[in-house]
Amino acid sequence: MSTSGAHGHATAPATLAAELRGKTGQNPAECYQCGKCSAGCPMAVETLLRPHDVMRLIGGDRRETLLEGESIWLCLTCEACTARCPNGCDPARMIDALREMSVARAPRAVGAFHRSFLDQVKANGRMFEFGLVLEYKLRSGKLLNDVFSTPGMISRGLLKFVPSPIKGVADVRRIFAACEREAARDLHASGADGRDQ
Amino acid sequence: MARIGVFVCHCGENIGRTVDCARVANELRDLPGVAHSVDYKYMCSDPGQSIVKQAIREKNLDGVIVAACSPHMHEKTFRRAVASEGLNPFLAEMANIREHCSWIHEDREKATDKAIEVCRSIVEKVKHNVPLETIRIPVTKRALVIGAGIAGIQAALDIADGGVEVVVVEKDPSIGGHMSQLSETFPTLDCSQCILTPRMVELYQHPNVKLITYAEVEEVSGYIGNFKVKIRQKARSVDADKCNGCGACAKACPNKKVPSEFDTGLGTRTAIYVPFPQAVPNIPVIDRAACALFRGRAKGLKKEACAKCREACSREAIDYDQQDTFIMQDIGAIVVATGYQLYSIGKDQPAGLTGYGEYGYGTIPDVIDGMQFERLASASGPTGGRIVRPSDGKEPKRIVFLQCIGSRDPAKGIEYCSKICCMYVAKHTMLYKHKVHDGQATVFYMDIRAAGKGYEEFTRRAIEEDGARYIRGRVSRLYRDGEVIKVQAFDTLSGEPILMDADMVVLATAMRPQPGIQLLAQTLSASYDQHGFFNEAHPKLRPVETNTAGIFLAGACQSPRDIPDSVAMASATAAKVLGMFSKDQLEREPTVARVDVSLCAGCFHCERVCPYGAITHLEIRDRKGNLVKVVADVNPGVCQGCGTCQATCPSKSVELSGFTDEQIYAAINALVL
Numbered sequence: 001m002s003t004s005g006a007h008g009h010a011t012a013p014a015t016l017a018a019e020l021r022g023k024t025g026q027n028p029a030e031c032y033q034c035g036k037c038s039a040g041c042p043m044a045v046e047t048l049l050r051p052h053d054v055m056r057l058i059g060g061d062r063r064e065t066l067l068e069g070e071s072i073w074l075c076l077t078c079e080a081c082t083a084r085c086p087n088g089c090d091p092a093r094m095i096d097a098l099r100e101m102s103v104a105r106a107p108r109a110v111g112a113f114h115r116s117f118l119d120q121v122k123a124n125g126r127m128f129e130f131g132l133v134l135e136y137k138l139r140s141g142k143l144l145n146d147v148f149s150t151p152g153m154i155s156r157g158l159l160k161f162v163p164s165p166i167k168g169v170a171d172v173r174r175i176f177a178a179c180e181r182e183a184a185r186d187l188h189a190s191g192a193d194g195r196d197q
Numbered sequence: 198m199a200r201i202g203v204f205v206c207h208c209g210e211n212i213g214r215t216v217d218c219a220r221v222a223n224e225l226r227d228l229p230g231v232a233h234s235v236d237y238k239y240m241c242s243d244p245g246q247s248i249v250k251q252a253i254r255e256k257n258l259d260g261v262i263v264a265a266c267s268p269h270m271h272e273k274t275f276r277r278a279v280a281s282e283g284l285n286p287f288l289a290e291m292a293n294i295r296e297h298c299s300w301i302h303e304d305r306e307k308a309t310d311k312a313i314e315v316c317r318s319i320v321e322k323v324k325h326n327v328p329l330e331t332i333r334i335p336v337t338k339r340a341l342v343i344g345a346g347i348a349g350i351q352a353a354l355d356i357a358d359g360g361v362e363v364v365v366v367e368k369d370p371s372i373g374g375h376m377s378q379l380s381e382t383f384p385t386l387d388c389s390q391c392i393l394t395p396r397m398v399e400l401y402q403h404p405n406v407k408l409i410t411y412a413e414v415e416e417v418s419g420y421i422g423n424f425k426v427k428i429r430q431k432a433r434s435v436d437a438d439k440c441n442g443c444g445a446c447a448k449a450c451p452n453k454k455v456p457s458e459f460d461t462g463l464g465t466r467t468a469i470y471v472p473f474p475q476a477v478p479n480i481p482v483i484d485r486a487a488c489a490l491f492r493g494r495a496k497g498l499k500k501e502a503c504a505k506c507r508e509a510c511s512r513e514a515i516d517y518d519q520q521d522t523f524i525m526q527d528i529g530a531i532v533v534a535t536g537y538q539l540y541s542i543g544k545d546q547p548a549g550l551t552g553y554g555e556y557g558y559g560t561i562p563d564v565i566d567g568m569q570f571e572r573l574a575s576a577s578g579p580t581g582g583r584i585v586r587p588s589d590g591k592e593p594k595r596i597v598f599l600q601c602i603g604s605r606d607p608a609k610g611i612e613y614c615s616k617i618c619c620m621y622v623a624k625h626t627m628l629y630k631h632k633v634h635d636g637q638a639t640v641f642y643m644d645i646r647a648a649g650k651g652y653e654e655f656t657r658r659a660i661e662e663d664g665a666r667y668i669r670g671r672v673s674r675l676y677r678d679g680e681v682i683k684v685q686a687f688d689t690l691s692g693e694p695i696l697m698d699a700d701m702v703v704l705a706t707a708m709r710p711q712p713g714i715q716l717l718a719q720t721l722s723a724s725y726d727q728h729g730f731f732n733e734a735h736p737k738l739r740p741v742e743t744n745t746a747g748i749f750l751a752g753a754c755q756s757p758r759d760i761p762d763s764v765a766m767a768s769a770t771a772a773k774v775l776g777m778f779s780k781d782q783l784e785r786e787p788t789v790a791r792v793d794v795s796l797c798a799g800c801f802h803c804e805r806v807c808p809y810g811a812i813t814h815l816e817i818r819d820r821k822g823n824l825v826k827v828v829a830d831v832n833p834g835v836c837q838g839c840g841t842c843q844a845t846c847p848s849k850s851v852e853l854s855g856f857t858d859e860q861i862y863a864a865i866n867a868l869v870l
Contacts, residue, residue, distance in 0.1 A: 032605075033689060034689075035669070035671055035686075036671035036673050036687075037673075038670075038687040039670055039673030039686040039694070039695070040555075041694075044694040052687070053692075080673070084555060084673055086601075086607065086609065
């Protein structure tokens with residue numbers, strides 16, 4: 001990661017563009033709004049903010065709109081936007097960095113889902129759908145959401161009640177531990193910079 | 198004792214604000230060798246120059262220093278003033294106290310001290326200046342134009358009309374270039390052939406023009422006014438003197454399936470062919486790669502596999518044994534007008550370019566480039582001017598144009614704007630609407646750049662009167678779905694995804710320099726940019742010259758240009774060439790390197806470092822003619838006075854006149870001792 005103007009300016013809060021540049025090494029100003037990313041985005045019909053909107057709002061320092069909305073969480077990270085960008089931008093990486101920034105302040109459901117998802121992977125080394133459903137419902141409080149699809153999922157064998165962990169689950173947990181250590185260090189560093197969100 | 202005059206200029210506020218010019222003049226007055234020292238508000242003005250002239254007369258000065266701006270600005274002005282008083286102009290020097298002092302400092306006291314130092318240093322240099330004489334070199338009044346597209350034709354005709362001989366070299370069998378392939382031209386929609394072919398014929402028949410087609414420049418030696426050019430005349434396999442252009446050979450040729458370059462592969466030609474009916478000269482050429490006879494020979498056949506064209510020719514003009522020949526020409530000035538090529542939409546791409554896999558790499562037959570559309574729309578084209586799909590010959594009712602293909606796309610290897618595409622796409626939508634009345638043209642664009650006389654009005658006309666739909670957004674992907682092409686895009690202005698059906702898609706591909714241009718640039722010792730376009734000497738003030746004296750640039754070889762720009766540039770080169778040829782001798786500044794033959798040991802380090810190839814070998818012989826030694830010699834016509842040889846010479850036997858070691862050391866010593 002390259003450094004940028006975001007560092008060492010405790011007096012003036014860094015712009016979102018500068019902060020993301022620091023995190024990704026990518027300059028959001030390189031986007032010239034041609035829209036080729038959104039033209040190829042499979043989620044363009046679903047999401048409020050398409051990749052070129054995200055790039056535009058980064059330039060406009062629209063922190064709240066980006067971090068508190070749902071759009072960045074709807075990205076599938078297929079990276080078609082990045083592959084097609086004529087000017088070498090990486091919208092997928094930008095959206096990823098925005099998600100990292102957003103975790104602490106994400107809408108409850110979105111944050112709850114991602115946490116529950118990762119907890120299952122950490123516990124079993126793979127997805128355990130029943131565990132995910134239980135944990136997500138408890139975390140989000142949306143107890144009755146989607147309950148009517150349960151019988152169908154059970155009858156098709158998609159919802160098992162006993163987890164079947166993979167062999168190397170210990171290795172997976174070690175990966176998680178390493179990531180958590182790094183995240184804690186990053187959080188500490190950004191806190192020292194006066195940029196803690 | 199020297200009698201030097203120092204003239205300190207305030208340059209209005211430019212110098213006077215930061216430097217105390219009166220103090221500079223006062224302190225300089227006391228230096229040994231300085232006979233006169235004054236300051237004045239604007240030394241370059243008429244009264245300012247009069248002060249200098251009057252002082253030379255009255256104080257009998259033998260050296261002049263003007264402490265003012267950069268020598269680039271006014272050295273010539275003051276040297277002219279000095280010369281008008283009978284003093285050798287090279288005894289006058291500038292001391293730069295503007296760019297090197299007042300503009301870059303704030304502290305008035307210290308800046309004034311520095312200005313005094315700068316002047317003292319130049320005073321010491323001028324004490325060692327000697328009178329120099331302007332170099333005069335002869336000039337061959339014959340121009341060479343490389344490339345005979347619209348730029349080359351215009352340049353050659355303008356020069357020829359000025360009464361000067363012109364040699365025109367064209368690599369293709371016919372002149373006319375890309376413009377001859379166009380259907381109609383923006384912003385007036387006049388027929389390209391109708392305005393171009395008369396110019397082509399005029400060039401062919403002009404008494405001052407020697408036209409060499411199907412030929413390439415092989416070698417260039419010499420220097421401004423005195424180039425020697427070797428031209429390779431490629432073998433046409435047809436005797437141009439005997440041929441009367443009847444066309445019987447092409448009719449007789451059995452191979453009629455060769456893709457026509459002129460029709461961008463949409464039509465076919467024979468193996469012996471003229472590129473198009475209006476070709477100049479109307480003399481066919483045998484494409485040896487496609488001819489059965491030559492393919493047979495390549496396989497080692499003793500017998501002639503085919504000789505139908507020779508049998509058909511009533512004038513015995515066909516010559517299967519013709520070889521490449523070389524033509525030598527003495528040339529005074531060279532105009533480069535090699536034009537452009539388009540970004541390829543095929544899978545094979547030159548180094549550094551990646552191509553457009555997402556648009557089908559040219560595998561979807563109804564995805565074509567702009568030049569192919571021109572041929573479809575042209576009355577002389579393969580379809581007789583009917584716009585139809587290459588795949589099935591049906592008329593497309595929904596046509597989509599994509600702008601900026603290659604251009605403004607660093608990821609595909611090109612970051613510049615090709616400048617002409619916005620205009621020719623607007624033109625294409627109009628041509629389409631005029632031929633397919635019930636059709637709909639849609640354009641995907643990023644920006645519309647229509648900066649030219651009548652250009653903005655033209656693009657608006659395409660939208661307002663001819664109903665072209667303009668959608669702002671780059672297309673992500675093209676793919677086939679049965680007979681239609683799906684266009685996956687996003688309208689960035691309405692914020693809506695688009696999935697559109699098209700019958701045909703036209704890619705407005707980028708302009709790139711001609712292949713092999715780097716080699717030609719090296720042959721000419723001219724520089725080129727990272728894309729391969731020729732570099733002009735100065736982007737604003739010397740746009741049609743190169744850094745190599747005597748070589749000029751016209752048209753799209755220098756950067757993407759449309760026809761009006763290319764023609765304007767071509768006429769500008771003609772003015773430059775005719776101006777150069779208006780004198781019998783060319784004058785050069787005498788600040789060139791000179792070799793002291795008594796000291797030179799003949800190691801030729803200088804020859805190896807000289808960027809201009811100005812060093813030659815000189816044989817020193819005694820009275821009986823025995824060779825004593827071989828030393829370096831400088832061709833003053835080629836030398837640009839850069840001083841690299843002087844810095845390299847181990848025996849200090851080569852020196853730059855006006856910047857000798859003696860002068861430079863004197864100037865440095867004044868500062869450091």
